[in-house]
Amino acid sequence: MSEQLKMYRLSTTPFTELTLPEGYSYSNYRNESDKLAWVECCKDGLVADDADASVFDKRESAKPHINLEKDVFFLDYNGEHIGTCTAVHHTDNNEGELHMVGMKTEFRGKGLGKYLNNIAVKKLLADGADYIVLTTDEWRLGAVKSYLSSGFQPVKYDIGMVTRWEYTLTALGVDECVMLNDDRSVFGTIHRRNRAKDDKIIRLGVLGAGRGRTMMEYCKHGKNAKIVAVCDFYEPALKDIRKSFGEDIALYPDFDEFIKHDMDGVVLANYANAHAPFAIKCMENGKDVLSEVLPVQTLKEAVELTECVEKTGRTYAYAENYCYMPAPREMRRMYKDGLLGEFEYGEGEYMHNCEPGWHRYTRGLPEHWRNTMYSTYYCTHSIGPIIHISGLRPVSVTGFETPCNDRMKRMGAKAGHTGMEIITLENGAIVKSIHGVGCSKCSIWYSMYGSKGMAESSREFADIGGVRHLHAEYDDTDVASEDMTHHKIDCDPKDELSEAAGDSGHGGSDFYTSYYFAQRLLGERNAEIIEIYEALNMFLPGLFAYRSILAGNNSMEIPDFRDKAQRDKYRNDTACTDPETAGDMLIPSYSKGDPEIPEESYKIMQEKYKKHLENK
Ligand SMILES: NC(=O)c1ccc[n+]([C@@H]2O[C@H](COP(=O)([O-])OP(=O)(O)OC[C@H]3O[C@@H](n4cnc5c(N)ncnc54)[C@H](O)[C@@H]3O)[C@@H](O)[C@H]2O)c1
Numbered sequence: 001m002s003e004q005l006k007m008y009r010l011s012t013t014p015f016t017e018l019t020l021p022e023g024y025s026y027s028n029y030r031n032e033s034d035k036l037a038w039v040e041c042c043k044d045g046l047v048a049d050d051a052d053a054s055v056f057d058k059r060e061s062a063k064p065h066i067n068l069e070k071d072v073f074f075l076d077y078n079g080e081h082i083g084t085c086t087a088v089h090h091t092d093n094n095e096g097e098l099h100m101v102g103m104k105t106e107f108r109g110k111g112l113g114k115y116l117n118n119i120a121v122k123k124l125l126a127d128g129a130d131y132i133v134l135t136t137d138e139w140r141l142g143a144v145k146s147y148l149s150s151g152f153q154p155v156k157y158d159i160g161m162v163t164r165w166e167y168t169l170t171a172l173g174v175d176e177c178v179m180l181n182d183d184r185s186v187f188g189t190i191h192r193r194n195r196a197k198d199d200k201i202i203r204l205g206v207l208g209a210g211r212g213r214t215m216m217e218y219c220k221h222g223k224n225a226k227i228v229a230v231c232d233f234y235e236p237a238l239k240d241i242r243k244s245f246g247e248d249i250a251l252y253p254d255f256d257e258f259i260k261h262d263m264d265g266v267v268l269a270n271y272a273n274a275h276a277p278f279a280i281k282c283m284e285n286g287k288d289v290l291s292e293v294l295p296v297q298t299l300k301e302a303v304e305l306t307e308c309v310e311k312t313g314r315t316y317a318y319a320e321n322y323c324y325m326p327a328p329r330e331m332r333r334m335y336k337d338g339l340l341g342e343f344e345y346g347e348g349e350y351m352h353n354c355e356p357g358w359h360r361y362t363r364g365l366p367e368h369w370r371n372t373m374y375s376t377y378y379c380t381h382s383i384g385p386i387i388h389i390s391g392l393r394p395v396s397v398t399g400f401e402t403p404c405n406d407r408m409k410r411m412g413a414k415a416g417h418t419g420m421e422i423i424t425l426e427n428g429a430i431v432k433s434i435h436g437v438g439c440s441k442c443s444i445w446y447s448m449y450g451s452k453g454m455a456e457s458s459r460e461f462a463d464i465g466g467v468r469h470l471h472a473e474y475d476d477t478d479v480a481s482e483d484m485t486h487h488k489i490d491c492d493p494k495d496e497l498s499e500a501a502g503d504s505g506h507g508g509s510d511f512y513t514s515y516y517f518a519q520r521l522l523g524e525r526n527a528e529i530i531e532i533y534e535a536l537n538m539f540l541p542g543l544f545a546y547r548s549i550l551a552g553n554n555s556m557e558i559p560d561f562r563d564k565a566q567r568d569k570y571r572n573d574t575a576c577t578d579p580e581t582a583g584d585m586l587i588p589s590y591s592k593g594d595p596e597i598p599e600e601s602y603k604i605m606q607e608k609y610k611k612h613l614e615n616k
Pocket residue numbers: 207208209210211212231232233234237253254255268269270271272273274292293294319320321361362506
């Protein structure tokens with residue numbers, strides 16, 4: 001869940017006391033009888049519809065720093081309390097805090113909010129506060145507008161805030177405003193998006209016309225996004241796009257021209273080891289990013305990407321679609337609802353015999369990323385869902401890899417056919433993740449044990465739906481007894497969103513990455529995107545697992561990239577299998593040294609790819 005919007009009003013911002021319209025007056029909290037009136041003012045937004053006076057005690061009376069008679073205000077109309085706000089002065093840091101600003105429903109939309117803000121600001125200025133802070137939500141548009149006109153300014157204190165504020169300005173029809181940093185220095189002027197107030201369609205560009213077609217297919221039916229431009233330097237791919245998606249999409253062979261196109265966000269579906277430099281260019285050019293797997297190639301890129309997301313305030317979403325497959329989605333819901341208890345052990349598998357399609361995936365190029373990646377690189381399909389379900393950070397990993405088998409050599413892939421990560425999470429839970437492209441059979445499978453029960457997807461070959469099907473068994477308590485009730489689930493989980501996802505690719509999961517990305521840009525704060533820190537929590541175990549393999553399966557610590565001090569150590573770490581990026585930190589793609597791949601293998605792949613193009 002993302003943080004709320006935050007606003008500051010500096011004491012240096014000019015203040016004008018407003019005169020109340022006829023019939024209106026202010027009062028302060030006096031006695032018990034005001035509690036219910038306060039609750040009535042806060043209903044329909046701030047407190048539940050059936051709230052009673054005890055809510056006032058929880059939210060206000062119980063807080064030691066609040067002086068009810070001084071800090072809780074009412075706006076009155078003909079003697080009736082119709083609005084309220086609380087203005088607290090924290091003397092320890094000289095901060096003013098404005099909260100619980102509520103208005104009875106029938107008095108909303110009349111421009112009365114500014115009087116509540118005005119009385120609170122007047123009080124806190126008189127108290128001598130250096131600044132006033134409040135938090136709010138994108139959907140409280142009337143309130144946000146009123147705060148802006150009362151001198152409050154947006155604060156860039158969490159990732160994605162610039163994007164969120166730009167769309168809030170758009171929805172308000174406000175052209176621009178000055179945004180502050182969390183330390184109250186000026187971040188800069190931010191502007192509304194180039195669109196009408198009520199335009200609810202995000203304009204996307206796509207880099208990479210292979211997998212990128214998935215997001216384009218989404219936009220054919222999705223109601224919240226449309227594709228306006230596509231970039232690919234491979235001519236036949238662009239021609240295919242023209243044929244399948246018509247004349248309305250601008251096509252670019254060159255990224256530097258493409259990025260100038262008027263669009264809100266870019267889907268990065270270019271090479272899996274080249275996402276970070278493009279993500280950074282996009283964000284620095286004011287575009288939000290939906291990045292295909294994987295997020296980065298090196299730790300240096302991980303530092304640069306993280307700091308770009310933090311610095312620009314843009315939205316970065318990681319398209320790890322496997323998190324949204326039906327069984328993992330339901331497992332997440334069950335886990336968040338507490339049905340499975342505390343997470344203790346989990347497994348994720350993404351075993352994919354890619355031999356039949358390898359000529360299409362690599363075009364027979366010996367240096368294609370799929371041929372040069374190490375065994376534990378492509379790890380987020382297996383690790384991602386477990387991280388997303390548990391919400392826990394990986395802290396250490398031990399890696400293993402199988403040999404580079406004959407299948408890999410026939411494909412031209414220079415790595416062990418399967419990689420494995422044994423990961424310890426921050427609460428001590430263990431995750432086993434395996435994934436490979438050169439195994440004999442395919443398996444996408446997730447399981448997790450909590451302190452109260454376990455849940456897993458069905459096995460692909462069991463022919464009952466694979467990741468569309470869920471089995472679970474859990475108890476009401478984690479203390480087992482002979483007569484306890486066990487809850488059993490055996491179902492194909494469905495809800496409104498999965499109905500909308502229908503049979504979109506990868507077990508319906510391809511729908512969600514695009515859908516949530518567009519929803520987030522449109523102001524849905526809790527749209528379930530995977531942000532940069534979570535993306536790295538899914539990726540870093542694979543990177544460090546390979547270091548573990550190269551070091552004889554020693555356990556490796558995984559840094560927390562939220563912490564600048566921890567990531568500092570990796571600022572110049574370019575170790576990877578791509579010579580251009582690695583420089584003098586080049587590592588082999590196979591732990592036992594680069595395997596001998598017969599030249600013939602690539603020739604066969606190129607021939608097959610040629611035939612594939614001819615038969616299209
Ligand atoms: N999430 C999933 O289920 C899933 C499935 C398949 C692929 N992917 C990911 O999608 C991405 C693309 O994979 P793919 O299967 O399309 O194969 P790919 O990586 O071979 O294709 C990438 C496409 O991008 C183009 N491209 C690369 N660099 C470019 C640049 N600088 N300028 C313009 N065009 C450029 C290439 O010509 C190619 O058409 C990869 O990151 C891959 O990991 C994800």
